[in-house]
Amino acid sequence: MFQGSSKLMRLTYLLLGHRREVIECMDKVQKIFDFACQGLSFNNVCKNIKPIKVENDKLICQFEVEPELSNSAKTLHGGYISHAVDFITSMDLVRHGFLSHVSVNLNVSYMKPGMLGSLVRTESTVLRKGKKLAFMDIKFYDDKKNTLLASGCHTKFILDF
Template sequence: MDIKGVSGILQKMIDHGGHDTILKKVQIVEVKDDGTCKAELHIDQEHTNIFGTLHGGYIATLVDIITSLALFAHPRQGKGVSVNLNVSYLKPAKKGDDIVIEATTSKAGRTLAYLDCKIYIKQSCELVATASHCKFIRED
């Protein structure tokens, strides 16, 4: 799946009107058919906690969604549900920062996919978080 297709899936999620509307400012900037997806976000007030830093729950949501989109870009693509999601928070990102979210498909087997993600500040390349995500792939 190409960048247009992946961006279209993200837009459908946003348009659904549920929790995913918080992703409306996320921009997909690169998609590769090996199961890689790169997105960017300018951190605004709505993405921060009381301390003015990117909310940890929002980081986990970014990991969940962007890794899922990376799986759609993989030849094994398929709908899936999360089995496990692990995030390591390394450095705070602040309001006004631009961040990059890079997700890769490490392995996509018959029923499980393993994905990795890193989030970093675009200007300095400092890591904000690293993550791993395991998804069960459903057969349709």
């Protein structure tokens, strides 16, 4: 079953078995995040993103705007936000039992800058899961001020494995 598939798929399979159920246990969600960020993959840039709360329809994460995530204006880099949209919504889809998928569309709107040293809270929601497509939404907030920094939409094609 796992020939040619990712280690993340194997880990999630071990956590879920054959079921497609929503993972709400924080320990299991943290294991998925940690596993996705290990090794030499591009996901390493997201190792500072920590899931803090899960609900049936929402995954809440947070991270600090560190110097290596900033641009020349010393604010959160837009490219990092774009990758975080991809990474967090993908982890949310894995949490919903969909182990293998590829991006079809990713859109980000930037409202305000995330300042260096600030804590950013994200709220990801899987809006709809069909047989072939899944639609996710994510919001980025300054956690202290509770102001909206960015918003993203992500559409993924679900692969049948």
